[in-house]
Amino acid sequence: MTHGSLVERLRDIVGTEHVVTHQRQLATYESDGLLQYAVTPVAVVLPGTAAQVTAVVRACHEAEVPWVARGAGSGLSGGALPVEEGVLIALSRLRRILEVDIPNGRVLVEPGVTNIAVSQAVAPTHFFPPDPSSQIVCTIGGNVAENSGGAHCFKYGFTTNYVSGLELVLPDGSEVTIGGPELDHPGYDLVGAFVGSEGTLGIATKIWLRVVPKPEATRTLVAFFGSTVEAGEVVSRIVAEGIVPGAIEMMDNLSIRAAEGATNAGYPVDAGAALVVELDGSEAECETRFEHVTELCEGADSVRIAHDEAERELIWRTRKAAFAAMGRIAPNYYVQDSVIPRTRLAEVLGTIDELAKEHDLQVANVFHAGDGNLHPLVCYDGSQPGEAERAEELAGLIVKACVDAGGSITGEHGVGVDKKRYMPSMFDEEDLATFQRLRCAFDPDGRANPGKVMPTPRLCGEVPGPYRRHPLEQAGVAERF
Amino acid sequence: MQVAEAPATREELGAALASAAEAGTPVRFRGAGTKQGWPPAPPPDALELSTAGLNEIVEHNAGDLTAVLGPGVLLADAQAVFAKEGQRLALDPPDLGATVGGVVASGDTGPLRGRYGGPRDLVVGMRVALSNGTLAKSGGKVIKNVAGYDIAKLFTGSFGTLGAIVELSVRLHPIAPDTATVLGDARDPAELARATDALGRSALEHHGIDVSWGGGRGRVLARFAGAAPRPQAEAAEKLLRAEEVAAEIVDEDDSLWDAQRAAQRGPLVVKVSSLPTRLPQLVRAVEELGGSLVGRATLGLSWVRFDEPSAAAVERLRREFIAVVLDRPADLDVDPLGPMDPATRGLMQRVKERFDPAGVCV
Numbered sequence: 001m002t003h004g005s006l007v008e009r010l011r012d013i014v015g016t017e018h019v020v021t022h023q024r025q026l027a028t029y030e031s032d033g034l035l036q037y038a039v040t041p042v043a044v045v046l047p048g049t050a051a052q053v054t055a056v057v058r059a060c061h062e063a064e065v066p067w068v069a070r071g072a073g074s075g076l077s078g079g080a081l082p083v084e085e086g087v088l089i090a091l092s093r094l095r096r097i098l099e100v101d102i103p104n105g106r107v108l109v110e111p112g113v114t115n116i117a118v119s120q121a122v123a124p125t126h127f128f129p130p131d132p133s134s135q136i137v138c139t140i141g142g143n144v145a146e147n148s149g150g151a152h153c154f155k156y157g158f159t160t161n162y163v164s165g166l167e168l169v170l171p172d173g174s175e176v177t178i179g180g181p182e183l184d185h186p187g188y189d190l191v192g193a194f195v196g197s198e199g200t201l202g203i204a205t206k207i208w209l210r211v212v213p214k215p216e217a218t219r220t221l222v223a224f225f226g227s228t229v230e231a232g233e234v235v236s237r238i239v240a241e242g243i244v245p246g247a248i249e250m251m252d253n254l255s256i257r258a259a260e261g262a263t264n265a266g267y268p269v270d271a272g273a274a275l276v277v278e279l280d281g282s283e284a285e286c287e288t289r290f291e292h293v294t295e296l297c298e299g300a301d302s303v304r305i306a307h308d309e310a311e312r313e314l315i316w317r318t319r320k321a322a323f324a325a326m327g328r329i330a331p332n333y334y335v336q337d338s339v340i341p342r343t344r345l346a347e348v349l350g351t352i353d354e355l356a357k358e359h360d361l362q363v364a365n366v367f368h369a370g371d372g373n374l375h376p377l378v379c380y381d382g383s384q385p386g387e388a389e390r391a392e393e394l395a396g397l398i399v400k401a402c403v404d405a406g407g408s409i410t411g412e413h414g415v416g417v418d419k420k421r422y423m424p425s426m427f428d429e430e431d432l433a434t435f436q437r438l439r440c441a442f443d444p445d446g447r448a449n450p451g452k453v454m455p456t457p458r459l460c461g462e463v464p465g466p467y468r469r470h471p472l473e474q475a476g477v478a479e480r481f
Numbered sequence: 482m483q484v485a486e487a488p489a490t491r492e493e494l495g496a497a498l499a500s501a502a503e504a505g506t507p508v509r510f511r512g513a514g515t516k517q518g519w520p521p522a523p524p525p526d527a528l529e530l531s532t533a534g535l536n537e538i539v540e541h542n543a544g545d546l547t548a549v550l551g552p553g554v555l556l557a558d559a560q561a562v563f564a565k566e567g568q569r570l571a572l573d574p575p576d577l578g579a580t581v582g583g584v585v586a587s588g589d590t591g592p593l594r595g596r597y598g599g600p601r602d603l604v605v606g607m608r609v610a611l612s613n614g615t616l617a618k619s620g621g622k623v624i625k626n627v628a629g630y631d632i633a634k635l636f637t638g639s640f641g642t643l644g645a646i647v648e649l650s651v652r653l654h655p656i657a658p659d660t661a662t663v664l665g666d667a668r669d670p671a672e673l674a675r676a677t678d679a680l681g682r683s684a685l686e687h688h689g690i691d692v693s694w695g696g697g698r699g700r701v702l703a704r705f706a707g708a709a710p711r712p713q714a715e716a717a718e719k720l721l722r723a724e725e726v727a728a729e730i731v732d733e734d735d736s737l738w739d740a741q742r743a744a745q746r747g748p749l750v751v752k753v754s755s756l757p758t759r760l761p762q763l764v765r766a767v768e769e770l771g772g773s774l775v776g777r778a779t780l781g782l783s784w785v786r787f788d789e790p791s792a793a794a795v796e797r798l799r800r801e802f803i804a805v806v807l808d809r810p811a812d813l814d815v816d817p818l819g820p821m822d823p824a825t826r827g828l829m830q831r832v833k834e835r836f837d838p839a840g841v842c843v
Binding site for chain 2: 101102103104105106125146147149153154157158160161170174175176177178180181182183184185186187188189190192193195196197213214215216236239240242243244281282283284285288289292339340341342343368371372373406407408409410411412413414415419423426427430431432433434435437438439440441442453
């Protein structure tokens, strides 16, 4: 089938107005949240129902055309970057909340529903814990694809801990339900394998989520220290005391200055580090623990305790402003998403400092200190010749330093197209070939989001060797899993 | 079944698996052997391959609350090591004599599941051996990591049918300094449901809300843990009394929870996956069949025990519920997994074929 006849078929499925082919309109979709990459697809199709998604995927399968699914396009790894000869399937019209079941703590949503909309739908008694900074725009479908985290995942976990079931369209256009509203469906945990697969295994058209009761009390403080090392030591002591805060976030001096410029929160701009600690839970437990944390912060230059919701909101707004405010420091920046074992923090931050000096660039650090997820922001000026290349090289060396310390290339942004070149620093050929086995079970033709996650393109081939049926299976007594 | 000499390293285990696969010999992996009766019996010509030799605690990174360990480490031994630093792997299935690998491969859980999740939520990295001789890893040893596919979740609960787990990285949690449990009595299923609903909906931060039912009476247990568990327990007691449920606080509460765990084993045990609000229907069905039950009320997971095993009881539960058979007599004629949608089954079959194309991991 030619692209032209595929586009005709897509128009028949979703209606002419929901298929975008004009160059100018296609430009809207050529990048996701990572603007360094841009690719124009053949067409963008916006299905309005799960049945239309199935029909669209089937049409692509029959036309042998690859496709990429996209939610809000707020991802930071180029995971929703279109492919040139392919179709972009935008799921933003599938935004119905289909079921809210508070007594069972379940919500059934379509993939285009935003993260914040889930918490709003179950408020005021419940909430959906994963809270990426982009939560007012990012979609649940995207959260499932990326296994999104957020500031509160040290205590509450990630998207994967809150998805109990999925209705999927597989890349051959077939439909399958894995899991459901109940936990622990029989057989393999395909839900666990699908969440975080970055759109390479299929499209989730319905998603069962778990929501949990809102904690009774929340206490938040921000403490300012002379250096990130001092602040890091306090984090270690908090954790060593057996305290599991809802969130522990750290900002270094450059981030404090940028964020302060944006929010005028009154932060000391000469502080070496700001440490945000938030405890939540029962009133009594929270109070006891919070006193303890306050004591542990005694060595800080100053401590600000949020006395009401407005003060708490300001602390969080300032923390979340750090990325966007980086424009005050430099015209461009690279965000990294590496993870280190938390106890290696001082050492790795020292290495990052040295590397930044060697490259004559500034690196701001904003990070989820509890789980060691760093977000080094490599600042540069793209208009200066060679600076972007130098920044990219520095970013790569920072990733390497984190992996060498026993960490990971990505904690929550995903591999996408941006970090696939770093995959061999964590995984050898046998590991990657094993990943490919999963991919091939779902997408043997490799049409779902090709060119992402894996460092080099791979084919599936047939299942090698004859499949031997277990004697009990032959007898119809039992299945293999 | 033949028993192979227990491999001492993961390379040896991988090689033994690969050579069995080459010869077309089915392989059954074994940890401590506490749950060998759960999957279908292996064919008579199968080779048993033990993970008992892979029993090293490779790393305990107390400051990072993580550990790396061989699958053959006994859960009790691992807990003893972690406890020296006031930590634990938050898994408390009934058999402390089980291996960590076996607990993960079977997805077995106890009351701590309510607060910390199950093995799927606590394993952060895994090395596996496949039947073609591949040794591969996924994940890592940090608690937050989205690089690559989550192969560990696929192998968790797979009963070794995709390959062998040869090393695990896990997340640990601090052991709470103090606990207290509220114990409520329920005279009928509706009262039991009212009690669990009141507790489950509350903002109290519990360490598990369990139920038990047998012989026409039920109990609800809510555990609180932390620096100050008593005020929460008192609040929970008040909630139960408001529902007219007789309740008391038990400070020395370990034995209560040990009993919950122990009741997950028996001559015939069926694990039911349901929703919390369907507890009364389940209790009525269990009562009608002469069984007893323990469960994680807020998760909708229950373990139904029958002292007189019968396939008919399993079938009866499956008319209304998703029910997987765990403990059972070898001669009981039941499919352990029960009915499954053909499309779902087909996808699982394709996963099996890709990971174990020789079809020897049984």
